[in-house]
Amino acid sequence: MGSYVSLKSKTKLGCDICDKCCINxxxxxxxxxxxxxxxRYMQLSLHxxxxxYTEKLEGQPLELxxxxxxxxxxxxxxxxxxxxxxxxxxxxMQCATFPLVPVDLQKDLFFKQDSCDCxxxxxxxxxxxxxxxxxxxxxxxxxxxxWINFVEGVQKVWYRIPAxxxxxxxxxxxxxxxxxxxxxxxxxxxxxxxxxxxxxxLKP
Numbered sequence: 745m746g747s748y749v750s751l752k753s754k755t756k757l758g759c760d761i762c763d764k765c766c767i768n769x770x771x772x773x774x775x776x777x778x779x780x781x782x783x784r785y786m787q788l789s790l791h792x793x794x795x796x797y798t799e800k801l802e803g804q805p806l807e808l809x810x811x812x813x814x815x816x817x818x819x820x821x822x823x824x825x826x827x828x829x830x831x832x833x834x835x836x837m838q839c840a841t842f843p844l845v846p847v848d849l850q851k852d853l854f855f856k857q858d859s860c861d862c863x864x865x866x867x868x869x870x871x872x873x874x875x876x877x878x879x880x881x882x883x884x885x886x887x888x889x890x891w892i893n894f895v896e897g898v899q900k901v902w903y904r905i906p907a908x909x910x911x912x913x914x915x916x917x918x919x920x921x922x923x924x925x926x927x928x929x930x931x932x933x934x935x936x937x938x939x940x941x942x943x944x945x946l947k948p
Contacts, residue, residue, distance in 0.1 A: 749844065751852045751871040757843070758865035763827035765842050765860065769819040770812035774798065774836045775891045776918055776932045777884055779808070780925070781834040790919050797821070805902035806895050806914065810836070833878055837888055840880035844870065849889050887929040894936045904948035913939045 749755050774782075783793035794808065797820055801807040811820045818824055821831050829835055837846075843860035847853045854870065874881040894917075902910065917935050925931045 746858050747856050748847065749854050749856050749870050751869075751874070753870050754867050755856055755870065756865035757868040757870075757873045758862045759860075760862045760864050761827050762862065763818075763822060765839075766819045766822035766827070766829070767816045768812075769817050770799075770809060771801075772810045772819060772836055772838050773801070774808055774810060775884075775888060776921075776935070777887055777891075777928050778834070778836045779918060780921055780928055780932075782831050784923075785831055785834045790921065794918065804895075805899050805910075806917070808918075835880070837880060837884065840878070841874065844873070846881075849885060849892075884929065887932055890933055890936060894940070898939075898943065901943065901948040905943065905946060909942060909946060913942060916942075 747755065779790060779793060779798075782797075783790050786793065788796075797811055798808040799811050801809050812818060813820050814824075819829075821829055821835070823830055829839070841854065843857045844854040845857060847855050898913075905913070916939050917932070920935050921928075921931055
């Protein structure tokens with residue numbers, strides 16, 4: 745079961761760091777903005793972070809997910825001793841909104857999962873819950889939507905794109921950033937547009 749909520753809705757929310765949302769993973773998708781922020785937070789290069797901490801999602805070209813480890817498939821970013829997220833300030837959208845799943849980003853509509861049964865949950869406005877998560881949802885909603893639309897469009901033609909250009913597009917959207925870049929949304933959006941131009945010229 746579950747329920748649908750909007751930004752103005754009040755619903756029971758809370759977290760007692762039980763780590764249930766961090767096991768049985770391997771499905772936490774990350775965007776280029778996530779990769780830039782997390783790699784900087786961990787003081788790694790973009791390539792190092794992608795190589796060590798992510799893997800490609802089979803059947804969904806251009807999608808990367810955070811690796812899981814062990815028999816419990818624990819998110820590699822979760823500390824198995826303290827159950828705390830080691831990248832909490834820069835965690836992906838999927839984690840920032842949990843236990844709310846964005847259903848319609850245009851209308852700010854979410855589905856509240858019942859999988860989180862934290863005993864300390866209290867009636868909370870959805871907008872306050874999201875604002876309390878370092879504002880990740882509201883801060884990156886626009887580029888998150890642009891990324892999703894781009895990926896969904898690319899997946900329809902990906903296997904008709906020559907391998908060389910597939911690699912060029914991947915490198916462009918995930919690695920073509922500088923350490924001094926500040927406006928991450930602008931940089932990622934620019935590379936998405938450039939990737940679209942490459943695809944349009946190929947007419948796959």
